[in-house]
Amino acid sequence: MEKGKMKNQTSSFDNELYNEHLEEAAFLYKQRINMLKEPEIHWQDLAEIEDRLEAHIDALTIGGDVAVDICIKKNQEQEYEIIFPSICLFCRKNLMEHVQKILLDLKISNNSENQKAISDSLKQEMPEQWQDKFITWLKNNKFYFFMSDITGYQRLPKGEDLIQVAQNVQEHECLISIIRSIGRVHESKAEKWLYEQLNHQYAPIALEGAISLLRLGRKDIIDDLTKNLSVHNWPSIPISLTGNLNLLPVLIELALSDRVSSGVLIALGLMGDISVMDILIDYLSDTTLAQSASIALNLVTGAQIYEDVFIPDEIDPDELFDEELEKFKKGELVNQWGSTVTRLSQQKKQWKDFWSKEQTEFKHGIRYRDGKKYSSDCLIEHLKSDTTSLMIRQFEYDELLIQYRIDILFEVDMPVIQQKKALEQYKSNL
Secondary structure (H helix, E strand, O other): OOHHHHHHHHHHHHHHHHHHHHHHHHHHHHHHHHHHHOOOOOHHHHHHHHHHHHHHHHHHHOOHHHHHHHHHHHHHHOOHHHHHHHHHHHHHOOOHHHHHHHHHHHOOOOOHHHHHHHHHHHHHHOOHHHHHHHHHHHHHOOOHHHHHHHHHHHOOOOHHHHHHHHOOOOOHHHHHHHHHHHHHHOOHHHHHHHHHHOOOOOHHHHHHHHHHHHHOOOHHHHHHHHHHHOOOOOOHHHHHHHOOHHHHHHHHHHHOOOOOOHHHHHHHHHHOOHHHHHHHHHHHHOOOOHHHHHHHHHHHHOOOOEEEEEEEOOOOHHHOOHHHHHHHHOOOOOOOOEEEEEEEOOOHHHHHHHHHHHHHHOOOOOOEEOOEEOOHHHHHHHHHOOOOOHHHHHHHHHHHHHHHOOOOOOOOOOOHHHHHHHHHHHHHHO
16 A cells, blocks of 8 residues: 555544544533533532543543644534533643634634633643733733633632722623632632622622632621621521521521522521421422422431422423414413433421421531531531532532631532542541
């Protein structure tokens, strides 16, 4: 066989091989994103997907110029599932200019999925040697969201830069990212600005500001939180993260009012005092609050009472025949297609029966988490539990710092292997 033909065949084989690695990595990243949205998926279930994803990215990394060229070409389509493995590759190969091009091209299309893919990849993979040059480039090009996300995730000493850019940011999600990151890098110079955010009209920003202040050790904001509670519900979560049982009566009062919300019930569960049990059991009768009530009940008791429930698929009116559409408008059409999920029981009788049998094992005035007396050890064990939801794990991570001043590089969206290492480090620091 002629050398030219052999070279062409080898080149064709390499192109197909690394294109396949890229497509597989893209598929697995997309699958991981979808799994994170499913409440019945346990956080450790992601480990297998992540291992396979890493294997394909590793294969691309050793693929040389062929793999790099394929990623450059594929990113012209701006598909988020392609963006993630491509940026991972460029970071590992120290090809900053290719990452910068993806970000500059993204300005044309402000797609939230693309933004998440960029953020996820850079948070995990941005090399240490890029810290100053790349973060400065992001700042100068007004990529504040990515700058903030990377700074918080990697705990970079860029808190003052975040304060600077915060003055120019109006977009809510970007502001939330900046506030969260300031709390993670412990930038005390931002306290005044964070305090101003407690009066922000957009509740998630005010909530994030309160949590970051508490992470900085500012428990003196409790009075402000209780005052805000007379008008807004958002302070219920940061109040519960302090674990101060003296504040439980104001949360109970709110839970018994017509302003009750899911967040208020979760806050009662985080407080962990059994005086809330009857209130939570009663809310199982309210279809809009039953899920939060069951989560809160389980937070206190660790009862792990589950049920299997059929969830019908959402009906698309555009796909219905005229006769079906008429029934749909009258609320008479029931979708027979769907899936059965396992969830914490929302059956009032089950929880009442459980509590009537087990309440003597609990004492008033003592905080509980997962049926055990509240402690840092208990929090870490609950963080490790495969059945603890993403939302609750996030709150428990904040509790460890706010109440025990224990802070380790940890995020609930980190790859599973990194989370496990961080949790072991937590235990060794107790």
